[in-house]
Amino acid sequence: MMKTMNWGIVGGGEGSQIGFAHRAGSALDRKFKFAAGALDVDPARGREFAISLGVDRARAYGDWWEMLQGERSRDDRVELVTVATPNVTHFEISKAFLENGFHVLCEKPMTMTVEEARELVAVAKRANRVCGVNYGYSGYPLVRQMKAMVADGVLGKIRVVVAEFAGGFMADAADADNPRVRWRFDPKQAGVSAVSVDCGIHAMHMACFVTGQKVTKVSSDFAHGITSRELEDDSSTAFRMDGGAIGRLWASGLAIGRTHGLTLQVFGEVGGLSWKQEQPNQLLYTPLNEPTRIIERGSAGLSPASLRAGHVTVGHAEGMVEAFANIYRDLGDVIEAAKVGAQPNPLALDYPTAEDGLHSIELIHAMARSAKNGSQWTDLI
Template sequence: MAKLNWGMIGGGEGSQIGPAHRLAAGLDGAFTFAAGALDHRADAGRDYGQRLGLVPDRAYGDWREMLGAERARADRLDLVTVATPNATHFEITKAFLEAGFNVLCEKPMTMTVDEGEEIVRLAERSGRICAVNYGYTGYALVRHMRAMVARGDLGRIRVVVAEFAHGHHADAADADNPRVRWRYDPAQAGVSAQFADCGIHAMHMASFVTGQNVERLSADIVSTIDSRVLEDDAMVNFRMDGGTVGRLWTSSIALGRQHGLTLQVFGETGGLRWAQEQPNQLYHMPLGGRLQVIERGEGNLSPEADRASRVTVGHAEGMPLAFANIYADMAETIRAQKDGRAMDPAANLYPRAEDGLRSMAAVFAVAQSGKADGAWVDARPPMFRAEA
């Protein structure tokens, strides 16, 4: 089976996210890294791309050059990953979708709700795939949680509790560090800092696992370091369209927490608990039973979990392999489209443009509610309110 052609925009030398994407895209042998515009400095991007193995005429100086050249090639890219600064996501994603490319965009997909709605409509019109890298949903046991909820193992879901709290911005003396300061500056970050950076991962995971969308929310946001304009800690209560009650805490000043992404789901007949820092274990408490530890890679898990697991039980699988499951989903989807066949339903789990749009609507709802002392506000994008 011929490999699919993959290209990347951003993720240059020294990038935090670039290596994770390159490892993930190449892990299963489905994609060839064929083209890239990896740096805002044209010469640096071309040089780094060639050192990574790109042929010179596909190591581009910027994304516009890449778009112009790739759209004219017979061996054009099957998938483009956008891993540039947040404020550029909309323009680049829109341009490549309009040119007929499938796109995987880093979160946030856009900086405004209007932009998000435009991307959703464009993806629908073009027939192209627009995915958003909520990569933590690629973990095998997160997918197993979703399968357990969907098949009714927990009964009706009553409450979901999500957290994404770390302490890496807790030092007030570090407030003027340029790598930290921009995150709390509205001119660069938009209307939200910590919730937009980390909270939307936790909220999306709550929706992914429960199969429900957030309808309304109430937020208490605070800047615990006086020099910060935007929040570094937020508590969000929300209600979902299937009746589930949601609780979410996100923080960047929680000393002692490292990554801090956790999810708990409580239903009528059971509860589940999973933490990203211990991703190989899922804790299941059946009503009237004993606490069970489900291990990634063990027998008799769901098809979704089995497909997302690569190594034998007891060995660690981490974030790049979770990202790789998003790429595996994309590869299966693209191949199914090319072959004119139905895709494997266990692979139909990649986060869509609609998820990116709902996240951006939640960001603005949290900012609005926080300024209004926690007033309950509609968290749905306008285009989805009209459909309700």
């Protein structure tokens, strides 16, 4: 049995939307120990918060560059670095850590541009390092059950995929000066898209993950419900996939009354599946001409991938932290295997890769081009 590996994070400081989920998820299966971090854009605040979480004072860094310099020469250096900073910084930080021999888990979107994404894929290959992208929702046990059922042909050939990530989290016009919201609509910090890259990208990755298909072309409409915003707060996209599936995506921050809003429906020749992130422990399965059945997380007869992803017995709820934990468990298994020259558990290879991150960036840029051209059908590059 391999010993627990040291882990560090850039970003995810006090008040972060995502920091706790990463810290808790990384520790849950005892693959990683939180050993170092540069947690905040304010160096003093970041150091203080890291120390309060139990990080040694010498490894509570003021910024990511200091962390890189401090960790790369240590015998007990961190082996995996999570990058949980604003979009515009992902490429530079991830590239630097990969080139210095660290494995990386980057928050989505992996980069701002397609060119950066391609380069990051190449850098990871040259360095022979793992580079994952945190599409954390793919860690839910019943999302992995959906993937297994599609792969096993339970639904027959997939005809239609409907993905949504629509909630009311961007609906308040008074949030114009809220720094946690404002940057998402600033092209210099967010890129070519706001709600589509912030939320829709999760739903699109899930559509690809579950079906095993890639998107080939899109027709997108980007809208501004709050007209002062530079980037879209609502979008609708029709898409086609390389396995023949027809797709539909709705991403919105204006859907007041929908709390989170991530859902995926997959319809094949002989059956359909429906999953909602807000009720993640149940999956609806409807065979052709038969009543709908409820599949419970952890119940007997589920796929090995789904059962491996569970942490508690059937009937007890699991959520976002456990889903993140499954991504970290996958990464830990892959890194451990590489260290001893072994093959990892095939089920660990379900983690979202840099290649998946590249596909998402190609997809977002195609959506943005389509929206600018009156929703014209646009091929991915």
